[in-house]
Structure formats: C-alpha cells, structure tokens
Amino acid sequence: PPLYASFENVLALEEKLRTTSAVPIVVGSGTLNDLTKLAAHRAGRQYMCVGTAASMDGYTAFGAAITRDGFKQTMSCPAPRAVVADLDILVTAPAQMNATGYGDLLGKVTAGADWILADALEIELIEKRAWSLVQDALREWTGKPQALHAGNRQAIENLFEGLIMSGIAMQISTSSRPASGSEHRFSHLWEMQALAHGHEPVPHGFKVGVGTLAAAALYERVLARDLSRLDRDALCRAWPSREEVRREVEQGHTIAMLAENAVKESLAKYISPDQLRQRLMRIQERWPIIREHLERQLMTAEHIRELLRAAGCPTEPAEIGVSVAQLRESYILARTIRSRYTVLDLVNETGILDACVDELFAPGGYWAALPYT
Numbered sequence: 001p002p003l004y005a006s007f008e009n010v011l012a013l014e015e016k017l018r019t020t021s022a023v024p025i026v027v028g029s030g031t032l033n034d035l036t037k038l039a040a041h042r043a044g045r046q047y048m049c050v051g052t053a054a055s056m057d058g059y060t061a062f063g064a065a066i067t068r069d070g071f072k073q074t075m076s077c078p079a080p081r082a083v084v085a086d087l088d089i090l091v092t093a094p095a096q097m098n099a100t101g102y103g104d105l106l107g108k109v110t111a112g113a114d115w116i117l118a119d120a121l122e123i124e125l126i127e128k129r130a131w132s133l134v135q136d137a138l139r140e141w142t143g144k145p146q147a148l149h150a151g152n153r154q155a156i157e158n159l160f161e162g163l164i165m166s167g168i169a170m171q172i173s174t175s176s177r178p179a180s181g182s183e184h185r186f187s188h189l190w191e192m193q194a195l196a197h198g199h200e201p202v203p204h205g206f207k208v209g210v211g212t213l214a215a216a217a218l219y220e221r222v223l224a225r226d227l228s229r230l231d232r233d234a235l236c237r238a239w240p241s242r243e244e245v246r247r248e249v250e251q252g253h254t255i256a257m258l259a260e261n262a263v264k265e266s267l268a269k270y271i272s273p274d275q276l277r278q279r280l281m282r283i284q285e286r287w288p289i290i291r292e293h294l295e296r297q298l299m300t301a302e303h304i305r306e307l308l309r310a311a312g313c314p315t316e317p318a319e320i321g322v323s324v325a326q327l328r329e330s331y332i333l334a335r336t337i338r339s340r341y342t343v344l345d346l347v348n349e350t351g352i353l354d355a356c357v358d359e360l361f362a363p364g365g366y367w368a369a370l371p372y373t
Helices: 007-017 030-042 095-106 108-120 128-135 145-149 153-173 182-196 204-223 232-238 242-252 256-268 273-297 301-311 324-337 343-349 353-361
Strands: 025-028 048-051 064-068 071-075 082-085
Touching (some): 007 030, 025 030, 064 182, 071 256, 095 204, 108 128, 108 182, 108 273, 108 343, 128 153, 145 153, 182 204, 204 273, 204 353, 232 273, 242 324, 256 324, 273 343, 343 353
Parallel strands (some): 025 048
Antiparallel strands (some): 064 071
C-alpha cells in the first residue's frame, strides 16, 4: 500500500536507526523525507536528503508534517544537513509530481495574504528575510505552468528553486507560516477526513491547489466589503464563550480524534470579548491599508484556476474527492484545526463568514456551477 507519513512509521524508522550509528540518507520526496527527518531527530543525529522530484517544499523545511492519532501536524525537528538534487533526475520525474509541487508553491499566494493579515493585526509579525525568500520571485517561479507541464527544464528548475527557498524560509522563522495559510487548512482538513474514512490519498499539492482556490474565492468576497464599518458592540455581544466554542467544534467534526485536537487548537487562539473589541477596532482603523496590501498580494480565483489547469493540477473539488457539501462545510471547519490566524479567522471575527459562504455557493457565486452534487 502507499507509504503514509504516520507517527507509527516514524517510530519504526527510529527503532531501526538506533541499531546503527550510520547517518541516514533519504532518497525520495515528501513522505520519505518527513519520516526520515523526524526519525533522525528523535534518534539524535543529522541526516541528508537526495531530492528526486520538484513535488513539495519540505526538503529544506523546519519541521515534519506527520499524522499522529488521525491528526496531521507539523512536528518540530531540524532540516537536513544537506540536500542534493540532480536536475537531470528532476526533469524525468512523473509530470504529476511536478504538478503537485506547483500546486504547493502557488499556495504561497494566499499564505502570503494570510501573513499580511496577521502582521497588520499584530498577531504574528512578518519576518522580512523569510518573506522575501518566498514572495519576491513567486510570480516568476509560477509564471509558466504550460512549460512546466511540458517538462521544460528551466521551468522545473524554477519550481524546485521556489520550493527549496520556501523550505529555507520556514527554517528562518522556525515555523511553516511563510509557506502555509488558509489553503493548507483546507488541505489538511480534507486529508484527515479522507484518512479517517479509508479513502485513497491524494497528492498534497493537489489538495493545496484546490484549497488555494477556496481561499482566494473567499478573499474576493472579503475585499468586496468595507470592514471599517463594523458594529463592534453587536459582534462582541454575540461572541461565544470558551465553552460554547468547545461545544461548536466538537459538534462540527464527526471524527472523534479530529474533534478532540480541533478543540485544543481552537481554544489556543480563543480571545475574550474585550480582546475581540480591540481587534475589531484595529481592523476598522487599518482596513484601507490592509485591503490595499491584500489586493497587491492576491490573484483572482479564476486566474489561479487557469494557472493550475495549465500545470496539470486538479481545479474541481470532485477531482480530489471533495463533495459540494464537504467543501461548504470546510469553510467553517478548516479554521478550527490550527491556531494560526488566517482569513478564516477574520471572517469569523467580523461576523461575515455565513454571508460570504452563501455568496460563494449562491447563483452567480464562484462555486455555484460545480459540475457535481
């Protein structure tokens, strides 16, 4: 069966490593790298990675994306001591692997927008070096998806460079924040749901690509509003207590282990009504500047769809096993699985979540014409 980046596999590899003093060298990409990265760290030694495909940004990243007890999380561990990749090997990798790497890299568009939000609201400040490594050349790295799909050597080199720089940015910030935002919340939620129901795994970058569409479409509905005109009193009166949040999250998730961890993540970022009032004041005061910065950072959902299609990535939720009902519900549940602040938190705090989602699925909305039920 397909190898999965589960904690059980980390423990199995760690046990094997402890029987020798050898330095582990992993030859492969995402799953193999993450398993070896965490197992090597737990065994107290460095490791080396030989990359074989431009399929993800984790080669050089701090941390490993591992599923433990049904909940996917980034576990702290250092990047490899060295990464080697031969372009002659990268260009012969299956086209699907390049496409999934493209989906992962294009997700930095909405990840950057989420970081702009968190920085402007003084929740998580932008680390300038990490930001520049990912964002300065992002349009160039993602600008020729047709060439990438055709196996063009330069396009594949650009893609791999972008993925490697994203990983180094995560090293600098000792966090996945430079490379992961709301689009990854959608992706991780869908992955955990699929795992719990025994569905075949879908490549990470493909889920991130559709998640990027979901996030970009939501941003369009947000930017159509004037958030400098909020009824702070009404929003604060309606703000749920910690216990109410706990119940809502538990009731929202039908998978017990996922619900348990989502409660922890949701409560970790809970703010009181007084704290909400302060945040809403900040949103109102800074919204014109925030909106300007977001408009410069973002692409339209339709443009993102065109880029993904040209790179050979899925663009319809059905292509990654997500139904209409599941997609709609994801706009509510994706926020709960991580404590990181994203646009999903913004729409929740400003009371526009339901209205935005209704607009996305209403006639004329972005998701209105989905070709399935």
